[in-house]
Amino acid sequence: QKEVEQNSGPLSVPEGAIASLNCTYSDRVSQSFFWYRQYSGKSPELIMSIYSNGDKEDGRFTAQLNKASQYVSLLIRDSQPSDSATYLCAVKWEDSSYKLIFGSGTRLLVRP
Amino acid sequence: ETGVTQTPRHLVMGMTNKKSLKCEQHLGHNAMYWYKQSAKKPLELMFVYNFKEQTENNSVPSRFSPECPNSSHLFLHLHTLQPEDSALYLCASSQETYTEAFFGQGTRLTVV
Numbered sequence: 077q078k079e080v081e082q083n084s085g086p087l088s089v090p091e092g093a094i095a096s097l098n099c100t101y102s103d104r105v106s107q108s109f110f111w112y113r114q115y116s117g118k119s120p121e122l123i124m125s126i127y128s129n130g131d132k133e134d135g136r137f138t139a140q141l142n143k144a145s146q147y148v149s150l151l152i153r154d155s156q157p158s159d160s161a162t163y164l165c166a167v168k169w170e171d172s173s174y175k176l177i178f179g180s181g182t183r184l185l186v187r188p
Numbered sequence: 189e190t191g192v193t194q195t196p197r198h199l200v201m202g203m204t205n206k207k208s209l210k211c212e213q214h215l216g217h218n219a220m221y222w223y224k225q226s227a228k229k230p231l232e233l234m235f236v237y238n239f240k241e242q243t244e245n246n247s248v249p250s251r252f253s254p255e256c257p258n259s260s261h262l263f264l265h266l267h268t269l270q271p272e273d274s275a276l277y278l279c280a281s282s283q284e285t286y287t288e289a290f291f292g293q294g295t296r297l298t299v300v
Contacts (some may be wrong), residue, residue, distance in 0.1 A: 079295070106294070108286045119278055119291040168286055175244060176221065176280075176289055180230040 080167050082179035090187050095152040097182050099165030101157055102146070111150045112113035114162045114181065124150065157184045191215040194279050194292035201269065202300055209264040209295050211279030218260040219285050222254060223278040231278070237262060238285055258300045
């Protein structure tokens with residue numbers, strides 16, 4: 077089982093819709109959770125970090141964490157064509173290795 | 189302007205060459221990371237340094253040799269690479285080991 081799993085997509089949504097991106101992670105003592113956006117040929121850019129159960133909102137983005145279900149999601153409201161990119165979920169484990177492990181990413185396409 | 193700077197941005201090297209990748213962070217962070225991103229593969233963690241000490245070597249072949257002389261600089265020395273080592277090499281840093289990581293622009297490496 078992969079440590080961090082994401083559906084590769086592509087997830088296609090019309091402009092103005094809500095895009096929902098999901099991520100599950102393996103059963104370890106996790107600590108920190110992150111969403112990154114990566115445009116083709118570019119490096120990952122941090123969008124959100126979330127450390128405790130519940131929702132965290134930042135502008136059009138909402139991250140949701142459910143540690144009991146080992147599930148973290150990212151909602152993008154009012155999706156724009158410029159949101160079209162690959163979204164990477166990353167998890168840092170609560171041990172001494174300081175690993176930041178990424179999922180394979182979900183490609184999002186926002187249709188004008 | 190990014191707080192994490194990588195040089196060179198592009199590198200073409202033969203299999204018998206020796207080259208080095210450089211990463212510098214201007215964010216006052218304590219932890220630094222090397223990642224490899226191959227085409228259609230997830231980000232692979234290679235090395236982690238915390239306060240100049242290597243805390244993780246993710247089973248990386250010895251032809252990749254990291255060096256962290258201080259908390260602001262990280263190098264990846266390359267020698268006798270293989271064509272399959274061609275990839276985007278990304279450096280990242282974080283304030284603490286459990287907080288979000290910020291990436292440099294990456295070095296696109298081609299081994300011929």
